[in-house]
Amino acid sequence: MLRAIGKRDIFEEVWPKKRLIVLKLLQQETVSQREWQDLFFGVHFVCLWDEKGAAKIYDCLQQDIVEFIVQAQSKVQSQRGEQALLATYIVEWRKFFTQSNYLPLPFRQLEQSPQVKPQSSSATSSTSASACAGASTSSNAASSSNQASTSSSSTAKASTSSAAAAAAASGSSSASTSASTSAAGNASSSKKSPTEDSPVRKLMLDSWNKHIFHDIKNRLQESAMKIVHAERNGDAYDAQLVVGVRESYVNLSSNAQDKLEIYREHFELAYLKATAEFYRLKSAEQQQENGVLAYMKYADAKLHEEEVRAKRYLEPSSFSVLTYTLVKVLIVDHLNSILAECPDLIRDYETERLNLMFRLMDRVLHGVGVEAMMGDLQRHIMSAGLADMLAASEIITQDSEKYVERLLELFNKFSDLVHNAFNDDPRFLTARDIAFKTVVNDTSVFKMELPTSMANRGVKYTAPESKCPELLANYCDMLLRRTPLSKRLTSEQIDARLRDVLLVLKYVNNKDVFMRYHKVHLTRRLILGTSADSEKEEDIVEWLREVGMPADYVNRLARMFQDIKVSEDLNTQFRNSISRHDAINIKILNAGAWARCSERVSVSLPIELEDYIPDVEEFYKKKHSGRKLQWYHHMSNGTITFVNDFGRYDLDVTTFQMAVLFAWNQRQHDKISYENLRLATELPDPELRRTLWSLVAFPKIKKQILLMEPAAISSPKDFAENTLFYINQEFAIVKNGKSQRRGKLNLIGRLQLSTERSQQEDNQSIVQLRILRTQEAIIKIMKVRKRMNNAALQGELIDILKNMFLPSKKMIKEQLEWLIEHKYMRRDDDDINMFIYVA
């Protein structure tokens, strides 16, 4: 039987009939299930019995395909109009493409044959004898045919992704081209269809590429671009045509590694070019006609529109390159003219337009546009902020409340701008912060003078610093002390304002100045017991810790509160031990924690007090052996009752004032000379002058408690040895123009924490501390690093010190020299900028 069949030319015998089915399939004519199965069988049969069968079928199939394509080509080429050409092409292409998913199925067996493996379309006349023999091949064919038969497809319409199932479900013979091809198109870029690797399919697509596409692809492309162009101009169009063209580009690729090669090199390129050209013209036109601001809206709208369009017409892989092209044409090419509008928009708080500009600029690579905008913002905040402060300088230099409020108003305004216009983008927040820093640390409105070098170390000159930290501390004091301001505000309002203070403090370079003033104020509040709310006092200490104030500083503040609490306990114990001292309070401060406690001033206390003091000292000695009390009478204070013919008044006074006033207790009508008062009180000259002045010229009271002779002295410096002082027998507390019979008056004012020291000396101690901190930090760094160059050292130094102050270059240099001179470190012999730690 084998031999009998072998003698005949099986191919010639079988194929002509089967070929008719192939032609029908190509033409998309209806094919019965029987015919479809026949085709499978025919291919199988020929391959089985004719050793060159596979090659013969392949050759024949190729001829048929080419013939079909040539027919289709002539149909397409005969179209004159763009739309018609496209439409015809797409119809033909879709038919063909659909078939390319089905026609290969019956020819699967050919895949096994080395005769059809080669890439060339002509089958080789291989003599290979192994052609498709064997049971496995036949069973393969059978299963293929089974599969096809269950699909019962005649016109072979099915989705390529799940051929069998989908085909079984549809089962109809008519091809709804649009739906199926679009499914096929989608699938082409995702899942593999079962026929995808088939040589027959490749043959089909290659032939199409060679005989139609190659010739007319430029026309196709142009036509598609014309449609897109029309669409951009708002004319009627048929989007499906463009989609169809793209699909044929995508599906014609025979490069397995890069399926989008043809698409990218032709379609995408043409699309990008057309897009760029279109908008190059349009954008110039738009800008000229409607101005830059309108143009920004246009650009924004078009960017969006084109992104939507790209989703229709382009493969996803093209989106980013398209966006790049669009950004280039629509934004980058107009960068300068757009950015030129930025300063004015910021000035006018045009948040919406700024936001639009920001969105546009944020698309530009490398942040060039955004950086320019940040620069504009920074410059604006600086100049507007400084101008604002300067305009209000008369009020704000006098009034720390107004200053802080003004500053906060500015901050909030600019923070709103950054929020609304720039969506709180971190880059703009940074620009804002840099600008705030400049405003806060500016010295043109007001400043404090700090000596840059110590007096004992050569030249002395001053470097101006912002007064901001001092004013912040003053404002803090107003909120925390019992003042009209703190009484007016609710607890929540005070909290909010304290938070505001900390916000501003964040921008202050020299926080050490704030710390010093804050501590001085706190000392006064704790000594005089004038805190509005002791809980808040302790809250703010923790807040200061949270915002990064140095731990040792914060710990010292906490220590101050602890001292006050311990003192309260001590007072209770003291009063319990000695019943006659109900009126006595003691506050024992731990040296070191408090602001400047080291100085002591001698004073001769009133006899009444002199009695108490030994009792207190004795009591303390019993409580704490090995310790000795040291009195700080310049901080001690009390309340005295002053009785005269007009009434009975409670006066809050310092111990010095008390000492002076009690000089008259035994001789109330005497006039006592300055000299005699000094002998009586034993106060040092500057303290006595200051104390007397506070009793003869206390601000804002109608009647002073002391009078002097001559009365015309205008300054404590003008007191002479023989200037006479006497009790004002008419003294009374006056309220609303009326003398009161009873009342309370505070004559302490601002408690002096130190002896007579000038502001200069105060500031000097700030500088002194800075020098120490700088030296310490240098040693600390060098100890770890051992060797370090100047620049790196300065960097680390500033990092360590920045929560306290910003060390000046000059100071760093001086301290480095000092440390070198004192052998803590040395310079490298070969490199003057290299420092070496010396243990």
Add this chain to the structure above:
Amino acid sequence: MKLTIKSWTGVASWRWIANDENCGICRMSFESTCPECALPGDDCPLVWGVCSHCFHMHCIVKWLNLQPLNKQCPMCRQSWKFNIH
């Protein structure tokens, strides 16, 4: 006219009454702290031995902890006893 004191708040600090200026162990001033403390005063107290020698508490305790057997005063080598007044 008559003046009387209604109340008075005396402010004071305190210092150690020590025989020496410096701690014999760490050589730091008694006015400041031992090397391991930040704040002078209550946080870094002084202690006295029966032998009358005085040290930062932290310094002498550290030394005594290192002497398992003979706990002696570093200054006079007498057996160390805290002088509790």
Add this chain to the structure above:
Amino acid sequence: MLKLFKKTKDKIPKSEIIIEPKELKTPPLSKCGKPLLLDNTRWERRLHKELMSLIKEPPPGVTVDTESVQQNLSEWKINIKGFEGTLYEGEDFQLLFKFNNKYPFDSPEVTFIGNNIPVHPHVYSNGHICLSILTEDWSPALSVQSVCLSIASMLSSCREKKRPPDNTLYVKTCNKNPKKTKWWYHDDSV
């Protein structure tokens, strides 16, 4: 003079004496207002203080080799001169002090180094010194200066230049670190 010795295992007291750097402290201002420079490594400050006073006000016959100290604060070379009127008059000796991070709670390791090791009944030819304050009689109240003075006086009081009787055996068998020798101090009179 008689001395016995035996080696003992390292006995490092187990206590909480681990020294770590901590937060910078605020420097106190000195009374004259001149900044007191603070080296923040806690106990090292004592060593630094000692060094400064030894450089500024050295006791007679004692000089610090500042060159060596600059390299490393934990090893000092100190030169001492034999005093006039003693057996060592005109001789120069060099001591090496090594401090560990437990100083001053732990004694420094002190040895004679260099070409001229004094010939002395308490000094071995390898430079080890038999002196009780360097081991069991150490006290944190002692200092580099007091150790130098003790050694100087030990030399000065010597009446006969000779090595310790057990010198040969000791030098052969001893640990490099003299502190690891368990000394028997029998005779303090020499």
